[in-house]
Amino acid sequence: MSTETLDKAKSNLPVRGFLKIDDLIIPKGEELVQAILDLKKExxxxxxxxxxxxxxxxxxxxxxxxxxQLARQAKDTDANMIAFCGVHFMAEAAKILNPTKKVVLPDTQAGCSLADGCSGEGLRAMRAKHPNAIIATYINCNAETKAESDIIVTSSNAETIIESLPKDRPIIFAPDKNLGRYLAKKTGRDMIFWDGSCIVHEAFSMERIAQQMASVPEAKLIAHPESESAVLDLAHFVGSTSALLNYVEKDEATVFIVATEEGILHEMRKRAPHKQLIPALVFDESCNCSECFYMKRNTMEKLYLCMKYELPEITMDEDLRLRALKPIEAMLDMSKMIK
Structure with missing residues (x-):
């Protein structure tokens, strides 16, 4: 690609999307894998x-x-460039933690229903209504929302953090009401919920999952706490993405019905190849999958392009970054005891 063509592509790059150049030659198969590895080294x-x-x-x-885990890795990396294969708020968090690093995302249209549905302005309004409340915000949110928060949580550390917050103050929890309700039930804390949910986890059907469990009685249902309460009430185990992975690997059961995004099955099969993994069913009977189409927007081809041309790059205003950094650092400091 000529410098002139690349400069033109950069100038036309949308805020949320990836550049498309029809005559670009992209390696395939093993050559593509090797090209990405070469770029990583270069x-x-x-x-x-x-x-x-x-x-x-x-x-x-x-x-x-x-x-x-990825927030910790982003903070500790010595690399000059971070290629973040996830969704937009995750790459944003990496940039917040690493202002001097170049952070690129294969496709910036890899968004999140939770992040897109919760605004910093909305949180400010909630704080005004509940001035004594602590705002604990799920990491699945954008930088503006993080900047209005007192502390960030993930599904891995949320219960520990919520339990450690001052008992004499209510907690505003955003943006996932399902995770918030689960935490309120587990901790007994007084919580005020933002009305948001994950489009993948709210799609699970309690009725269809119950039918799965009846047809495979030896199976254990495991679920992510972003799922609705009716599904969580059926589950043998509820936990974060990494907790679900560890449970499948270590539990004595050999058959599991998995109620979370199906991408986790790849690593589960690696760690427990002798176990049977059944994706939990969703409401839509025409589709038995539980894929997040945002997560799946990233591809090997887009990863190659973003590393080669260092686009799209995640950037943000320094004042916003510093305000968003404070609640993330509060989370990392408080969660050091979580392995």
Whole structure:
């Protein structure tokens, strides 16, 4: 690609999307894998990937993890460039933690229903109504929302953090009402919920899952706490993405019905190849899958392009970054005891 063509592509790059150049030649198969590895070495880059990413991306990643694990890796990396294979708010968090690093995301249209549905302005309004409340916000939110929060939580550390907050103050929890209700039930805390939910986890059907459990009585249902209460009430185990993974690996059961994004099954099968994993059913009977189409927007081809041309790059105003950094650092400091 000529410098003129690349400059033109950069100038036309949308805020939320990936550049498309019809005459661009992209390696395929094993050549594509090797090209990405070569770029990683050439640019001193690190590839971070979430468990919900496509299998090929999981396999090539330097670090694979859930939101908490990836936040820690982003903070500790010595790489010059972070290629973040996840959704937009995750790459934003990496930039918040690493202002001097270049952070690129294969496709910035890899968004999140939770993040897109919760605004900093909305949280300010909630704080005005409840001035004594502590705002604990799920990491699945954008930088503006983080900046209005007192502390960030992930599904891995939320219960511990919520329990440690001052008992004499109510808690505003945003943006996932299902996770919030689960935490309120577990901790007994007085909580005020933002009305948001994950489009993947709220799609699970309690009725269809109950039918699965009846037809495979030896199976254990495991569920992510972003699922609705009716599903969680049926589950043998409820936990974060990494907790579900560890449970399948270590539990004596050999058959599991898994109520979370199906991308986790790839790593589960690696760690427990002798166990049977059954995706939990959703309401839509025409589709038995539980894929997050946002997570699946990232592909190996887009990863190659974003590393080669260092686009799209995550950038943000420094004042916003510093305000968003404070509640993330509060989370990381408080969650050091969580392994």
């Amino acid at each position: 640019k001193n880059a690190v590839i971070l990937a979430h468990y919900y990413q496509p299998p090929a991306i999981q396999d090539i990643a330097d670090f694979l993890g859930d939101s908490l």
